[in-house]
Each structure stands twice: as structure tokens, then as C-alpha cells.
Amino acid sequence: xxHIHIDVEQVSxxxxxxxxxxxxxxxxxxxxxxxxxxxxxxxxxxxxxxxxVGLNLDFSGSIRIEExxxxxxxxxQIRSKIGYVFQDSDSQLFMNTAYExxxxxxxxxxxxxxxxxxxxxxxxxxxxxxxxxxxxxxxxSGGEKKLVSIATILSMTPDIIxxxxxxxxxxxxxxxxxxxxxxxxxxLKIIASHDLDLVLDTCERTVLMADGRIVKDxxxxxxxxxxxxxxxxxxxxxxxxxxxxxxxx
Amino acid sequence: xxxxxxxxxxxxxxxxFACSAAAAVYSVKQVKLDIDTKxxxxxxxMGAFVFAAQMINFTIPGTGSSGHLCGGMMLSALLGPWGGxxxxxxxxxxxxxxxxxxxxxxxxxxxxNMAFYGCFLGALLIWKPMMKGGMSKVxxxxxxxxxxxxxxxxxxxxxxxxxxxxxxxxxxxxxxVGTMQPIHLAIGFVEGxxxxxxxxxxxxxxxxxxxxxxxxEQEEGRFSFRHTLAVLAAAAVLTGGLLxxxxxxxxxxLEWSIEKVAGGVELEADGGIYEAAGSIQETTSLLPDxxxxxxxxxxxxxxxxxxxxxxxxALCAGLCHIFKLFxxxxxxx
Amino acid sequence: MNQINGAIYEIHxxxxxxxxxxxxxxxxxxxxxxxxxxxxxxxxxxxxxDVAGTAGMLVYPMAVFLLAELSFAxxxxxxRIVLPLVCFVGILNxxxxxxYVLIDGIRVNGGILSMVTLILKGVFSVxxxxxxxxxxxVEKLCCALRMLHVPKAVVTQFMLTYRYVTVLxxxxxxxxxxxxxxxxxxxxxxxxxxxxxxxQLLLRxxxxxxxxxxxxxxxxxxxxxxxxxxxxxxxxxxxxxxLFWLGVFAVFRMWxxxxxxxxxxx
Numbered sequence: 001x002x003h004i005h006i007d008v009e010q011v012s013x014x015x016x017x018x019x020x021x022x023x024x025x026x027x028x029x030x031x032x033x034x035x036x037x038x039x040x041x042x043x044x045x046x047x048x049x050x051x052x053v054g055l056n057l058d059f060s061g062s063i064r065i066e067e068x069x070x071x072x073x074x075x076x077q078i079r080s081k082i083g084y085v086f087q088d089s090d091s092q093l094f095m096n097t098a099y100e101x102x103x104x105x106x107x108x109x110x111x112x113x114x115x116x117x118x119x120x121x122x123x124x125x126x127x128x129x130x131x132x133x134x135x136x137x138x139x140x141s142g143g144e145k146k147l148v149s150i151a152t153i154l155s156m157t158p159d160i161i162x163x164x165x166x167x168x169x170x171x172x173x174x175x176x177x178x179x180x181x182x183x184x185x186x187x188l189k190i191i192a193s194h195d196l197d198l199v200l201d202t203c204e205r206t207v208l209m210a211d212g213r214i215v216k217d218x219x220x221x222x223x224x225x226x227x228x229x230x231x232x233x234x235x236x237x238x239x240x241x242x243x244x245x246x247x248x249x
Numbered sequence: 250x251x252x253x254x255x256x257x258x259x260x261x262x263x264x265x266f267a268c269s270a271a272a273a274v275y276s277v278k279q280v281k282l283d284i285d286t287k288x289x290x291x292x293x294x295m296g297a298f299v300f301a302a303q304m305i306n307f308t309i310p311g312t313g314s315s316g317h318l319c320g321g322m323m324l325s326a327l328l329g330p331w332g333g334x335x336x337x338x339x340x341x342x343x344x345x346x347x348x349x350x351x352x353x354x355x356x357x358x359x360x361x362n363m364a365f366y367g368c369f370l371g372a373l374l375i376w377k378p379m380m381k382g383g384m385s386k387v388x389x390x391x392x393x394x395x396x397x398x399x400x401x402x403x404x405x406x407x408x409x410x411x412x413x414x415x416x417x418x419x420x421x422x423x424x425x426v427g428t429m430q431p432i433h434l435a436i437g438f439v440e441g442x443x444x445x446x447x448x449x450x451x452x453x454x455x456x457x458x459x460x461x462x463x464x465x466e467q468e469e470g471r472f473s474f475r476h477t478l479a480v481l482a483a484a485a486v487l488t489g490g491l492l493x494x495x496x497x498x499x500x501x502x503l504e505w506s507i508e509k510v511a512g513g514v515e516l517e518a519d520g521g522i523y524e525a526a527g528s529i530q531e532t533t534s535l536l537p538d539x540x541x542x543x544x545x546x547x548x549x550x551x552x553x554x555x556x557x558x559x560x561x562x563a564l565c566a567g568l569c570h571i572f573k574l575f576x577x578x579x580x581x582x
Numbered sequence: 583m584n585q586i587n588g589a590i591y592e593i594h595x596x597x598x599x600x601x602x603x604x605x606x607x608x609x610x611x612x613x614x615x616x617x618x619x620x621x622x623x624x625x626x627x628x629x630x631x632d633v634a635g636t637a638g639m640l641v642y643p644m645a646v647f648l649l650a651e652l653s654f655a656x657x658x659x660x661x662r663i664v665l666p667l668v669c670f671v672g673i674l675n676x677x678x679x680x681x682y683v684l685i686d687g688i689r690v691n692g693g694i695l696s697m698v699t700l701i702l703k704g705v706f707s708v709x710x711x712x713x714x715x716x717x718x719x720v721e722k723l724c725c726a727l728r729m730l731h732v733p734k735a736v737v738t739q740f741m742l743t744y745r746y747v748t749v750l751x752x753x754x755x756x757x758x759x760x761x762x763x764x765x766x767x768x769x770x771x772x773x774x775x776x777x778x779x780x781x782q783l784l785l786r787x788x789x790x791x792x793x794x795x796x797x798x799x800x801x802x803x804x805x806x807x808x809x810x811x812x813x814x815x816x817x818x819x820x821x822x823x824x825l826f827w828l829g830v831f832a833v834f835r836m837w838x839x840x841x842x843x844x845x846x847x848x
Contacts, residue, residue: 050796053800055796055799055800076802076804079799079800079801079802080802082800083800084797084800086793086796086797088790088793090746090749090790091790091793091794091796091797092797094290094293094742094745094746094794094797094798095741095745096720096721096741096744096745097721100721104798104801104802104803105801105802108801108802108803108804109802136597136601137745138594138745138748138749139594139597152801153801156801156802251663253663253664253667253668253704253707253708254622254625254626254703254704254707254708254711255626255664255668255700255703255704255707256667256668256671257626258626258627259623259626259627262623262626273733273736274733277733277735277736280735282735286795286803286804287792287795289738289739289742289795289798290742290791290794290795290798291788291791291792291795292739292742293738293739293741293742293743293745293746293791293794294742294746294750294787294788294790294791294794295787295788295791296739296742296743296746297742297743297745297746297747297749297750297787298750298783298784298787300743300747300750300751301586301747301750301751301753301754301783302750302754302780302783302784304585304586304589304751304754305754305758305770305771305779305780306769306770306771307770307771307773307776308768308769308770308771308772308773309773310772310773313769315769315770318780327784335735335736335739336739336743338736338739338740339736339739339740339742339743339744340743342740343740343743343744343747345711346711346714346715346723347592347593347596347715348589348592348660348663349660349661349663349664349708349711349712350663352622352664352707352708352711353618353619353622353707353710353711353714354619354622354623354626354707412671416630417630417671417672417700418671418672418674418675419674419675419678419679419693419696420671420674420678421678442776443776443780446773446776446777446780446781447776447777447780447781447784449777450777450778450780450781450782451781451784451785454781454785455785455788458785458788554633554634554840554841554844555844556843556844557634557839557840557841557842557843557844557845558634558637558640558840558844560843560844560846561638561640561641561839561840561843562640562644565640565641565644565645566644566648568645569644569645569648569649570648572649573648573649576605
């Protein structure tokens with residue numbers, strides 16, 4: 001029985017009192033799960049992910065990461081187990097070179113420089129960007145930056161990976177590369193995305209959200225082929241299932 | 250208003266570096282980055298913002314010309330005096346190193362002329378007192394304009410002073426100041442208006458971003474006002490002392506103006522420093538035939554000058570090529 | 583406002599130059615920093631009529647241009663700020679200076695000489711800074727600053743500002759281009775848009791800063807910014823380079839080498 005799991009029970013949250021963004025969310029995820037969180041704009045996908053890493057603590061209900069409740073005093077512990085990839089790579093990457101950014105986390109955890117170096121090399125290898133090691137961040141393309149962003153959390157050797165809209169701003173080839181890399185990871189993955197085709201290709205389980213609540217939680221094959229369900233909740237069938245004219249059949 | 254290296258004497262540059270360094274160390278202590286860790290990325294991004302925003306051309310209505318944002322006041326209003334000062338240092342370094350807008354030697358002067366006045370005086374003397382008892386659009390606009398004008402006036406005056414004491418220009422001090430001040434009054438006013446427009450926008454959208462909007466920030470710097478005055482006084486004494494040393498070791502500039510002012514009567518400078526400075530100059534020009542202390546003297550012939558220059562250039566180029574060949578050979582081994 | 587594109591290009595360009603694997607680039611950054619500062623101080627310290635002496639200091643920038651295989655034409659752009667400035671300051675010298683100096687037996691106005699030295703000083707000091715940043719990357723420069731015990735807070739701000747400068751410049755570019763496309767007859771930002779345009783940019787920057795902060799927190803940041811190299815080791819070549827040039831500066835400062843060498847011909 002693995003210790004890697006997430007338990008969310010009846011969580012509600014709003015930035016301002018009276019304006020609820022998330023209502024009564026319950027979710028359980030275990031090791032090797034790959035979960036796609038989908039929903040129209042503004043349903044609370046990103047907000048939910050941020051709660052999991054304790055970026056907002058004013059929620060009601062309980063969130064436990066590997067049996068550790070998310071609260072102020074456990075933040076450091078929890079954040080060492082979860083890697084979070086931001087939507088905007090320029091916010092994720094704040095050092096000058098890829099090496100420095102990827103080394104940031106292990107150095108923060110006080111690891112000796114040799115170990116830091118080993119982890120950086122490993123993270124670069126896993127994402128296939130060893131050639132970008134010393135490259136300046138601002139010179140990189142969107143695809144390269146996204147891969148470096150992923151590498152920055154891999155060097156933390158997290159148990160869980162959260163991603164917020166990973167394929168936005170990627171061209172087709174980079175996107176394909178991203179899908180391949182995501183499928184090679186064995187971590188517990190939760191990916192919030194509008195890119196339903198990506199979710200189809202990388203996630204076995206899908207959670208459909210609307211109005212801050214979970215509408216359906218089940219196998220991707222079932223949810224992403226259910227045209228009525230998707231259209232009711234502000235979405236469409238994934239493009240690859242829609243036929244050449246682009247119109248859902 | 251960025252000073253170039255050519256405009257300062259080493260002694261003046263050194264003095265201003267010392268003053269700026271003192272202000273920086275003080276700011277580092279005051280900003281308490283180890284407690285309020287969020288300030289670190291905020292200061293960095295705001296620095297980049299100010300740098301980039303200063304490239305926007307804001308058209309001044311009525312005239313055809315454009316004005317820019319005042320970095321110092323902007324950063325003070327957002328980050329407070331200490332954060333603003335440290336951020337401005339980064340901005341000035343980038344401007345100087347990457348764009349040659351301000352010299353490396355003159356960095357100390359530029360930090361003092363722009364960052365110190367803008368952040369310490371702008372924030373502590375103007376912004377904070379005016380914002381006491383609550384903010385309002387009018388107060389923000391007034392503080393911005395006043396702050397910018399004062400910052401630029403003091404900055405421009407300092408530039409004149411630093412250039413003059415360095416003995417760079419023959420322009421009489423009065424005329425120099427007389428052109429710099431009014432120009433920078435106009436510039437300061439325009440920059441103040443532009444900065445005011447932006448800060449008022451921020452106030453209406455997210456007032457909590459402005460410095461002094463929280464109780465804590467109002468507490469901050471209350472006692473620092475006295476500290477700032479103490480720092481200013483110390484700086485004035487230090488500056489006065491060191492600059493007079495600089496002035497006396499550069500007798501040409503001062504001599505000339507003394508002559509002009511006193512109608513050819515050289516004032517007797519008292520022993521000690523003047524003699525020491527004089528002997529330094531003696532030893533640093535080993536061939537006194539070439540000494541050119543403001544009198545008619547032979548500079549040599551122009552032929553020897555040109556021939557000599559050509560020879561030196563050729564020798565230098567030759568040596569460099571030989572060195573490169575030598576390196577290539579040793580690298581191939 | 584292709585001024586902004588120019589700025590972005592300049593940053594990328596200097597970065598490209600300083601990251602070449604080239605002999606001068608490999609010299610220790612602190613050595614290069616110290617030499618640059620000493621060089622500029624020396625150049626600036628020449629007496630105002632000493633044209634020959636000042637001109638002699640040409641050897642350092644010339645040598646580094648050749649050794650580092652940098653293009654002189656490339657550096658001329660940088661002079662466009664300093665040249666007008668020194669001309670403005672020195673322009674009245676020939677008229678105000680009443681002293682004369684003999685050259686070839688002809689009386690030459692001292693003011694012309696002091697103007698020439700001023701221009702030479704201006705040019706040489708800008709070239710020296712250019713050579714520093716063209717052969718030293720910002721990371722290495724920050725390390726050199728730390729070795730000089732410049733407070734970590736100051737160096738961190740410099741690094742972060744440098745990191746985000748291109749991001750912000752591109753955002754400014756986007757906003758102003760979008761503005762220009764809808765205001766074809768205007769050359770700058772109309773005053774009604776002063777507040778909103780720059781204000782929106784500011785708010786977005788603040789949001790970005792918050793995201794950066796969150797990103798740092800999530801990777802274990804707890805206030806100690808220790809993520810820059812604090813030390814680079816010296817090798818023998820560094821010391822040799824330093825001593826050689828310090829020696830050259832001293833010699834050229836004390837003797838008017840050009841005139842001495844030229845004197846050998848006459």
C-alpha cells in the first residue's frame with residue numbers, strides 16, 4: 001500500500017466572503033494516477049490546484065497530502081512532495097540560466113552541491129534538454145521554457161506533479177514532445193487543461209468541473225466521448241473525435 | 250542626468266561611491282528582506298518595470314515633445330524608501346553597463362543623484378508625510394509632482410557640483426547651474442505629471458499596492474526621518490572634506506576660477522593638503538618638461554606626437570597578434 | 583518605438599558576446615572589473631591639457647578589442663550618449679580658456695586641448711565599460727561583486743531585474759505597438775492614456791511578481807537567497823593579466839609614452 005495519495009474532503013473556498021469559487025469538492029488520488037481536470041474558463045481549476053500546495057489556506061474542509069493535512073505549519077513538508085508547474089513559464093523561471101533554475105529547489109533543501117548537480121543532470125535527461133543546461137532563459141522559445149519548467153520541479157524528486165495548462169503556447173511538435181514526456185513519468189499527475197486532446201492522450205482519469213463543483217469523475221474514455229455531457233458544461237468533444245469538418249458528429 | 254565617467258575626477262567618484270555605499274548598507278538593514286521575503290521578487294520585477302516603462306514616450310499635450318516616467322519616485326511610492334533605493338541601484342547598473350547611460354566610475358554619483366534623492370528624500374520627506382492621515386488622488390498627484398521636481402532639482406545641482414569640483418569644464422559654475430536647473434525644473438514637472446497619472450491609476454485600481462497604505466508601513470520609517478537627517482549631515486561633512494581635498498589636488502580648475510574671480514591674485518592656500526597634493530602631482534609626472542600647469546610651455550612637436558602614436562599603435566597591434574598566434578599554438582598542442 | 587527593439591537586441595547581443603568561449607572571457611571577472619575601474623580612473627586623472635598622455639591610454643581598449651576579437655564598429659553605438667554630453671560640457675572651453683600652449687612653436691589655445699582630452703576620456707571610458715560587459719557575463723559579474731562583499735540584497739536585485747528586463751521590454755513593446763496601431767497619427771502616448779497604459783502594465787508586473795514569489799515558495803524558498811555563485815577561483819593567468827595591465831597603466835600614466843617613442847624618431 002503506497003503512501004503517495006491525495007485526499008480532498010468537502011472543500012469549499014472563495015477569495016472573498018460570499019463569493020464561493022469552489023464548493024464541496026471531494027477527490028481521492030493514488031500513486032500512478034493520471035488525472036485531467038477539465039472545465040470551462042473560470043470554473044476553478046487553477047484555484048483548486050493552488051489549494052493543494054497551500055497557496056491559499058482559507059478553505060473549509062480537509063486536504064491531506066500523503067496523510068499530512070495542508071496547514072501553515074506543514075507547508076514546507078507538503079511542498080517538498082509536490083511539484084507545481086505554472087501556466088506562465090516566465091513566472092516559474094526566475095533565474096538567469098536553466099541550470100540555476102533547476103538547481104534552485106535542491107539547493108534550498110540544503111543538498112550538497114554534488115548531489116544538486118546530479119539531480120539537475122537527471123532532470124535535464126528526463127525532459128530531454130541536456131543541451132540547454134547553460135542557456136539563458138530569456139533566449140529560449142516557449143517550448144524550451146516549458147520543458148525547463150518541468151525540469152525545475154523534477155529536480156525536487158516530487159511524488160506528485162501538478163500542471164496548470166501545460167500545452168498553452170506550445171507549437172504542435174513541442175506539444176507532442178510534452179505528451180511523450182508526461183507519459184514517461186510514473187508520478188501521480190494532475191493536469192488542469194483546456195486541451196482535451198492532451199488529456200485524452202495523457203490521463204486515464206478525468207474530473208469535469210463546472211461552477212466550482214465536480215460534475216463527473218471517471219475514466220477519460222467515458223467522459224471525453226460523452227458529447228452531451230461536455231457540451232452541457234461549456235466544452236466540446238476533443239478535436240480528434242470531431243471529424244474533419246471540425247463539427248462534432 | 251546620468252553622469253559619464255569623463256565628467257568626474259577619481260576623488261569625487263570615490264567620495265560619492267562611499268556615500269552611496271553607506272546609504273545602501275543602511276537600506277539593506279532597514280528593508281528586512283529576511284523577514285518580509287516577498288519583497289525580493291517584487292523589487293526585482295518592479296526594477297525591470299521601471300526600466301522598461303522609462304522607454305515609453307508620453308506625449309506632452311500642447312508641445313510636440315515627449316516625457317518619461319520618474320523612476321525614483323515611482324519605486325518609492327511602490328516599495329518605500331529602502332526597497333526603492335536598492336532596486337534603483339540595480340536599474341542604474343543595467344543602464345550604465347548595458348547601455349552606456351551613465352559611467353562605471355560615475356555610478357556612485359548617479360546612485361546618489363538619482364536614487365538617493367528620489368527614494369530617501371522623495372519617500373521620507375515628501376511621500377510619507379503627505380500620505381499621513383490617508384491617501385487621496387490629489388495628495389498622490391501633488392506628492393508625485395513635488396517629489397519629482399525636488400529630486401531632479403537636487404540631482405541636477407549635484408551634477409553641476411560634482412562636475413565643477415572635478416575641474417572638467419571651464420563653464421563658470423553660475424552659468425552651468427543657471428542652465429541645468431531651469432531645464433530640470435521643466436523635466437521634473439513633466440515627469441511628476443506622468444508619474445502622478447500612473448500612481449493615481451494604481452490608487453484607484455489597487456490602493457494597497459502603494460507604500461504607506463498599511464498601518465505597518467506608516468510606522469516604518471517614523472524614526473528613520475531623524476536617521477536620514479543624520480545621514481545627510483554626515484554625508485555633507487564627508488563630502489565637504491573629501492571634495493576640498495580633490496579640489497586642492499586639482500589646482501587648475503580652482504586656480505583658474507580664483508584668478509578670474511580675484512583678478513589674478515592667487516589666494517594663499519595653507520600648507521599641509523595643498524603641498525601634499527602638489528608633491529603628488531610632481532611625482533606622477535616624471536618628466537617635468539611636460540608639466541603643463543596652466544602656463545605657456547612646450548608640448549613638444551606635433552611630429553613626435555603623430556610618429557609616436559603611430560609607433561605605439563603598431564607595436565600594440567603587433568604584440569596582440571603575436572600573443573594570439575602563441576595561444577593558438579599552445580592550444581593545439 | 584523601435585528604441586525598445588533596439589534595447590532588447592542590445593541585451594541579447596551583449597549576452598551573446600560575453601558567452602563566447604574566448605580567452606579574454608575566461609579571465610577572472612573580478613580581475614576584469616578591477617582593471618576596468620582602475621583604467622577609467624587613470625584615464626580620467628590625466629591633466630586637462632595632456633592630450634598625448636591621455637591618447638596613450640588607447641593601448642588597453644585596443645589590445646582587448648584585438649585579443650577578444652570584438653568589433654570596434656559595434657561599440658560605436660554606445661558613444662551616442664556620451665559624445666553629445668562631453669561636447670556640451672566642453673564646447674565653451676576654447677572660448678573661456680585663456681591659457682596657451684606651444685606646439686611646434688605655435689600658440690594653441692588651451693581650451694581646444696582640454697576639449698580634446700575630454701572627448702578622449704569620454705570615449706575611452708565608454709569603451710572600457712563596453713569591453714567589460716562584452717567579455718563578462720552578468721552571472722560572473724555578480725559573482726565578482728559578491729567577492730567584493732557588495733551586499734547580497736543589492737546583487738540579488740540586480741540579477742532579478744536583469745532577468746525580467748527583457749520580459750518587461752517585450753510587454754511594453756506589445757502594448758505600445760497595439761496603441762500605435764490604433765493611433766496612427768500620434769508619436770507617443772496621449773495624456774489621457776498615460777495612467778491606464780502604464781498603470782495596467784504595472785499591475786500586471788505586480789501580479790507576475792506575486793507568481794514568481796509563489797513559484798519560489800513552492801521550491802523551498804524561505805528567505806535565504808543563496809543561489810548565486812559566491813566565489814570563482816583564481817589561476818596564474820588571471821594574476822599575470824592583472825599585474826601586466828596595472829604595470830602598463832602605471833607606466834603610461836607617469837610618462838607620455840607616445841611623445842617619448844616619437845622623440846626617438848626626431
